[in-house]
Amino acid sequence: MRVHFHGAAGEVTGSLHEVEAAGHRVLLDCGMIQGSPEAERRNTEAFPFEPAGLDALVISHVHIDHIGRVPLLVKRGFSGPIYTQEASADLMPVMLTDAASISEGDAERFNRYRRAGEPEAQPLFTRDDVRDAMALVRPLPYDTRTTILPGVDIAFREAGHILGSASVELWGDGRKLVFSGDLGPKGTPILRDPATIDRADLVIMESTYGDRLHRDRLETIRQFGEILDTAWNEGGTVLIPAFAVGRSQELLYWFARHWDEWNMARWRIFLDSPMAAKVVGIYDRHADLFDEDARRVWQDKPNPFRLPNLHFTASRDESMAINRIESGAIVIAGSGMANAGRILHHFRHRLGRRQTHVVFVGYQAEGTLGRRLVDGAKWVRIHGHDVRVNAQRHTVGGLSAHTDQHGLMAWYGAIGGDAGAAHPPLALVHGEDRAREALAGEIGEHFGVQARLARPGDTLEV
Structure with a gap:
């Protein structure tokens, strides 16, 4: 061989x-x-x-x-x-x-x-x-x-x-x-x-x-809850670049599991990815592959894929309409390394605002926009436009x-x-x-x- x-x-x-x-x-x-x-x-x-x-x-x-x-x-x-x-x-x-x-x-x-x-x-x-x-x-x-x-x-x-x-x-x-x-x-x-x-x-x-070594998962979840509280108190919006398979579904799981603790009902949550919405249906069909903790959450909490304040945005117009919301929105959008997809549209409109919180929950490869933001870039180019970065950036490594x-x-x-x-x-x-x-x-x-x-x-x- x-x-x-x-x-x-x-x-x-x-x-x-x-x-x-x-x-x-x-x-x-x-x-x-x-x-x-x-x-x-x-x-x-x-x-x-x-x-x-x-x-x-x-x-x-x-x-x-x-x-x-x-x-x-x-x-x-x-x-x-x-x-x-x-x-x-x-x-x-x-x-x-x-x-x-x-x-x-x-x-x-x-x-x-x-x-x-x-x-x-x-x-x-x-x-x-x-x-x-x-x-x-x-x-x-x-x-x-x-x-x-x-x-x-x-x-x-x-x-x-x-x-x-x-x-x-x-x-x-x-x-x-x-x-x-x-x-x-x-x-x-x-x-x-x-x-x-x-x-x-x-x-x-x-x-x-x-x-x-990753941060302790419990400490990571505590940090995530604090980021959401801070963003809400500042009248801000949370942007999360996330892969359509895996990370998007995991985030919804955590929102459901900590529904009361994080006061998630106050937010408008957008899964701004037609692909991620299709993936949710595939996860449903393969529930036999879930672990025991997930099955308990499905029984005892709101279904992570059917949260009452979760919006699936299929069309481009629906995606663009999110940017008319001044505060109180959590936007999960692809791609996970911010090198393509709808997250770029949201970055272009919101990176210049101090009350915007960008949360990175996955690996950012060398050369990607996500990596430049994680490394502290003050200016980035998106769709041919130079964008000033005033947004607050958070790397939550324990969710890798x-x-x-x-x-x-x-x-x-x-x-x-x-x-x-x-x-x-x-x-x-x-x-x-x-x-x-x-x-x-x-x-x-x-x-x-x-x-x-x-x-x-x-x-x-x-």
């Missing part, structure tokens, strides 16, 4: 790992590169392999940095099966259709104002390309070992990151590879904890927060959908190696170098394993 690292090797986004096993070629994830405009232009480059030569694609979960180039892969010649967990299979067309709409819209806007002599822009992929890709999807349940090619088996295990997220076990050539996907922290609302995996011959593990350094070490530490080894060889991906180096140092000290920091073009023999 061989593993070729192509993407998310030295950066967080663009997941792309190729496995050769039993004479077949299997791709793990096919994600979009996110960040600066220069980084995102790399999405249009040729794949470092021939798409038509792949035999199967395995998807860990449906965040765009893990699936965002799937339609492009199909467009360029891949025609094999695409395997993913059942809930992920339901979520995938929603995510990719939204990404296609954004890409088509960006191309249309560029072409409308392009200068003479500039080449016409093309979307990365279209909604027709998404339909072609979805025809190849083959859903699989958790915890079921399945033969996907002669001599190659896979199984999906709960990763606790978003609905349908999975760690992947892959068997071939008498070896077993484990790919963590993105791992959630224990105790994440709604979701079950990441599953423990018994053994492996090689582990490929994410390292997004490999250099830090990624586990932290301790969580990553505990998950890896539970996996035994082959031939009597205490722990298997480890390659770290999906992290900036600072995070990977810190995590590698801790793992070496605690487990005696020298983790490899994978780079694009690296190959590992298993």
Whole structure:
């Protein structure tokens, strides 16, 4: 078995790992590169392999940095099966259709104002390309070992990151590879904890927060409640950039759980994302994947997805109308890193106001608008306009959908190696170098394993 690292090797986004096993070629994830405009232009480059030569694609979960180039892969010649967990299979067309709409819209806007002599822009992929890709999807349940090619088996295990997220076990050539996907922290609302995996011959593990520990969740929730109180007392509005899958639903969960304590009835809450509204329906259909705490909240509190003051804004006009509200609104809008979507519209109108509170509840990749705001930028450019930032900014790290350094070490530490080894060889991906180096140092000290920091073009023999 061989593993070729192509993407998310030295950066967080663009997941792309190729496995050769039993004479077949299997791709793990096919994600979009996110960040600066220069980084995102790399999405249009040729794949470092021939798409038509792949035999199967395995998807860990449906965040765009893990699936965002799937339609492009199909467009360029891949025609094999695409395997993913059942809930992920339901979520995938929603995510990719939204990404296609954004890409088509960006191309249309560029072409409308392009200068003479500039080449016409093309979307990365279209909604027709998404339909072609979805025809190849083959859903699989958790915890079921399945033969996907002669001599190659896979199984999906709960990763606790978003609905349908999975760690992947892959068997071939008498070896077993484990790919963590993105791992959630224990105790994440709604979701079950990441599953423990018994053994492996090689582990490929994410390292997004490999250099830090999250704040205590109870302390984080206390902080969140204080932010809401402060914003209300100042006559302000709360803006929350959030991914449509995972974070948006978790925020609604916390609003329901602390309905009385936070006096949530006084607010007007807007889920300003047509995609997130569709995702809520998919969460409802997969309630069997919820943890026990979520089921108790559903029984004892207002249903998080049907709060009496929750408004789903489908149309652009409804979204724009929110900005006529002077105070008392909580707006959850995409994208989670503020590099696209409706949150930009709200930022443009409200960042200049001191009484605006912007709450960041997830990772902000290098080069994104969210990262610049978190780093304290005084001016940002949105839709061609320079916007002064007077808004108050809050980073609530304890709500991250990624586990932290301790969580990553505990998950890896539970996996035994082959031939009597205490722990298997480890390659770290999906992290900036600072995070990977810190995590590698801790793992070496605690487990005696020298983790490899994978780079694009690296190959590992298993």
